[in-house]
Amino acid sequence: MAATDEIRREWFEKDYYAILGVPKNASQAEIKKAYRKLAQQHHPDANAGNPQAEERFKEISSAYDVLGDEDKRTAYDRAREMGAAGFGGGFPGSGRAGAPGGYPGGVRFETGDVDLEDLLGGVFGGGARQRRARRQRGADLETEVTLSFDDAMAGVTIPVKLTGPAACTTCHGSGAAPGTQPVTCPTCGGSGQVADNQGFFSMAQTCPECRGSGRLIPTPCPTCNGTGVTRRTRTIQVKVPAGVKDGARIKVAGKGEPGGAGGEPGDLFVRVHVTPHPIFGRRGDDLTVDLPVTFPEAALGAQVQVPTLNGPVTLKVPAGTPTGKTFRVKGKGAPKKGGHGDLLARVVVDVPGKLTKEQKKLVEQLQEATDASPRRPLGVS
Numbered sequence: 208m209a210a211t212d213e214i215r216r217e218w219f220e221k222d223y224y225a226i227l228g229v230p231k232n233a234s235q236a237e238i239k240k241a242y243r244k245l246a247q248q249h250h251p252d253a254n255a256g257n258p259q260a261e262e263r264f265k266e267i268s269s270a271y272d273v274l275g276d277e278d279k280r281t282a283y284d285r286a287r288e289m290g291a292a293g294f295g296g297g298f299p300g301s302g303r304a305g306a307p308g309g310y311p312g313g314v315r316f317e318t319g320d321v322d323l324e325d326l327l328g329g330v331f332g333g334g335a336r337q338r339r340a341r342r343q344r345g346a347d348l349e350t351e352v353t354l355s356f357d358d359a360m361a362g363v364t365i366p367v368k369l370t371g372p373a374a375c376t377t378c379h380g381s382g383a384a385p386g387t388q389p390v391t392c393p394t395c396g397g398s399g400q401v402a403d404n405q406g407f408f409s410m411a412q413t414c415p416e417c418r419g420s421g422r423l424i425p426t427p428c429p430t431c432n433g434t435g436v437t438r439r440t441r442t443i444q445v446k447v448p449a450g451v452k453d454g455a456r457i458k459v460a461g462k463g464e465p466g467g468a469g470g471e472p473g474d475l476f477v478r479v480h481v482t483p484h485p486i487f488g489r490r491g492d493d494l495t496v497d498l499p500v501t502f503p504e505a506a507l508g509a510q511v512q513v514p515t516l517n518g519p520v521t522l523k524v525p526a527g528t529p530t531g532k533t534f535r536v537k538g539k540g541a542p543k544k545g546g547h548g549d550l551l552a553r554v555v556v557d558v559p560g561k562l563t564k565e566q567k568k569l570v571e572q573l574q575e576a577t578d579a580s581p582r583r584p585l586g587v588s
Contacts, residue, residue: 229241242270347473351479358447360449362450364446373465375430378428450542451479453481489541496514498522505528505530530556
């Protein structure tokens with residue numbers, strides 16, 4: 208608290224723009240350039256044994272810490288403008304030293320209708336708009352499931368068992384005994400914080416009565432002793448969408464650990480692993496399959512059947528199709544938003560490992576009738 212109070216006080220006492228030697232409308236690049244030049248000039252390593260240079264270096268660093276951060280710079284400008292407009296154009300340190308008011312310069316600041324905590328809360332994390340009860344959000348949980356390829360393509364709802372902290376089934380997470388309810392803390396009015404006024408500055412502190420929760424439980428639940436949480440095993444039904452990919456992370460909102468002091472529960476994240484399929488592969492939303500064809504089918508052309516997720520379809524293989532040629536079968540791939548991917552069928556010409564006498568004779572006749580070598584483009588026979 209004291210350190211933060213000192214920082215805020217310094218904002219009114221020191222003109223950071225003057226310290227860095229830049230105008231108020233200087234760009235972030237100009238501020239950075241000025242800081243680097245001054246920091247190099249006054250760095251303690253370059254001024255060994257010079258306490259004035261060390262103090263000047265600290266002052267330069269403090270100025271850049273604020274002006275070099277756009278959010279802090281905006282809050283700093285607003286704070287000084289507020290001080291100048293609301294307190295006759297003066298800042299702490301502008302008058303004679305040692306005068307009453309608790310700040311150097313003899314200027315006594317009163318809050319009036321101005322809320323400095325509200326102004327600076329976005330930077331220091333405690334503004335009036337942020338003064339709410341500390342209802343802690345529950346922790347997120349993560350688990351893993353393994354699905355078959357077919358289930359991943361079709362989409363399934365699977366039960367996932369979790370053992371750990373869960374909302375109490377007696378009080379449903381409220382912490383209050385059945386028939387009763389938590390009440391708003393009368394000390395902080397439910398905000399979880401109380402103000403410690405220090406002249407111009409109003410410092411927020413955790414409410415000692417409710418310890419920041421903003422509520423009290425007059426009659427605690429006998430099952431969870433007022434915590435709202437018990438340890439048990441629960442089963443969550445997780446819907447896995449059709450076409451889910453291996454490694455996908457599914458979010459189930461609100462099914463993580465329960466929050467503290469009435470806070471929201473965390474989320475459950477389910478990592479999905481998909482087992483490989485013996486026939487199909489996957490490339491994005493497309494499925495892949497190797498399609499064996501005989502040499503005559505590849506050479507003469509043929510109508511062949513191709514397996515898909517929903518049964519076989521017929522594919523026309525043109526005459527002269529080589530091994531490695533890939534055909535795209537539209538709409539027969541993995542399910543996706545708005546439709547399906549495609550099936551990529553890669554032709555693999557099947558070469559028999561053993562020929563019958565008749566087959567061997569026919570192949571020899573084909574060889575004799577073939578007068579062009581396929582290796583001729585390579586410059587060999």
